Amino acid sequence: MTEQSQTKAQVINRYIPSILSAKESAQAFAPSNIALCKYWGKRETELNLPTNSSLSISLGHLGSNTHISHAHSGIDMVRLNNKVQDPQGSFSRKVIAFVNYFRREQNIPLIIDTRNNIPTAAGLASSASGFAALVLALDDFFNLQLTPQQLSAFARMGSGSASRSIYTGFVRWDMGEQADGMDSVASQLPCQWPELCIGLIKVSSAKKPVDSRSGMDRTTATSQLYSNWPAQAGADLITIQRAIESRGFNAMGACAEHNAMSMHATMISAWPPLVYWLPESLAVMQRVWQLRESGIAVYFTMDAGPNLKLLFERSSQKLLEAEFAQMDVIQPFADE
Numbered sequence: 001m002t003e004q005s006q007t008k009a010q011v012i013n014r015y016i017p018s019i020l021s022a023k024e025s026a027q028a029f030a031p032s033n034i035a036l037c038k039y040w041g042k043r044e045t046e047l048n049l050p051t052n053s054s055l056s057i058s059l060g061h062l063g064s065n066t067h068i069s070h071a072h073s074g075i076d077m078v079r080l081n082n083k084v085q086d087p088q089g090s091f092s093r094k095v096i097a098f099v100n101y102f103r104r105e106q107n108i109p110l111i112i113d114t115r116n117n118i119p120t121a122a123g124l125a126s127s128a129s130g131f132a133a134l135v136l137a138l139d140d141f142f143n144l145q146l147t148p149q150q151l152s153a154f155a156r157m158g159s160g161s162a163s164r165s166i167y168t169g170f171v172r173w174d175m176g177e178q179a180d181g182m183d184s185v186a187s188q189l190p191c192q193w194p195e196l197c198i199g200l201i202k203v204s205s206a207k208k209p210v211d212s213r214s215g216m217d218r219t220t221a222t223s224q225l226y227s228n229w230p231a232q233a234g235a236d237l238i239t240i241q242r243a244i245e246s247r248g249f250n251a252m253g254a255c256a257e258h259n260a261m262s263m264h265a266t267m268i269s270a271w272p273p274l275v276y277w278l279p280e281s282l283a284v285m286q287r288v289w290q291l292r293e294s295g296i297a298v299y300f301t302m303d304a305g306p307n308l309k310l311l312f313e314r315s316s317q318k319l320l321e322a323e324f325a326q327m328d329v330i331q332p333f334a335d336e
């Protein structure tokens with residue numbers, strides 16, 4: 001538990017010079033990531049400090065590209081996927097509020113241009129890669145020379161899962177214990193798994209009724225099952241990391257699926273209930289269980305939405321592509 005809350009501005013300002021020198025322009029890429037051991041619940045909401053550590057796989061070249069340059073008009077402009085965003089809209093406001101932690105009172109109007117190359121058909125959230133790419137681009141633009149730990153901590157303040165998108169490959173976000181959160185940062189595991197595939201199955205593109213932030217708050221406040229979650233997540237993280245280190249696919253897949261289902265159990269037991277699944281989500285789960293019964297090594301994980309991410313190795317790819325016609329396959333290591 002943190003003793004006293006600190007604001008994002010207070011924490012970030014300790015690491016940023018008060019007078020910034022800006023380049024002409026800068027750009028950075030950060031990958032999306034899928035958690036195998038999920039982040040669900042915060043011990044502190046201002047800095048996005050989690051109640052448990054988590055572990056993810058980054059999605060190779062799929063993610064966000066952010067370009068920063070001077071706005072000669074004198075007014076900030078935010079673009080997303082080639083479209084100028086309404087300055088009063090939620091996307092622009094989030095981006096500009098975040099940039100202001102770095103820029104503070106200095107008059108440096110900027111054009112912030114973000115492009116996501118995540119296939120829209122994949123149904124993946126882009127806040128993790130978006131905030132990670134923004135922090136990396138700000139670091140370069142203002143020549144801040146932040147350490148990887150500082151980059152991860154600042155990305156986390158934008159969105160918790162963005163702390164993991166600073167890195168490629170397998171990434172562990174340690175929950176930390178300091179009040180300023182500077183030890184709540186991610187690091188890359190020195191492991192490769194070239195045969196590992198992620199299959200993205202989108203069952204709906206509707207905006208989710210409750211966003212992750214509100215969903216976490218509701219779960220921690222009202223689910224009696226939640227009290228068991230931090231301990232389970234802690235144990236799962238160790239199991240998953242060991243399975244990755246020894247390339248134990250079944251051990252990794254089973255623990256990741258169990259972890260996702262346990263997270264969803266805490267959501268379902270919140271009040272009002274948080275059920276992110278659709279009937280189609282359950283149909284895919286049941287098909288995965290049938291395939292497993294028939295000897296195919298395939299598992300799934302799910303986040304705060306109805307879409308599924310299948311985990312399998314390249315040897316099963318053809319068969320699974322035939323089973324799930326609508327699946328996009330990513331090879332996180334081959335794609336790098």
Ligand code: 2P0
Nearest residue numbers: 035038039159160161212213303304
């Ligand atoms: C994860 N999720 O580990 C978990 C699993 C959703 C379910 O991280 O409030 O957008 O910005 O810190 O990072 C989604 O939550 O939430 C998420 P905030 P974030 O991937």
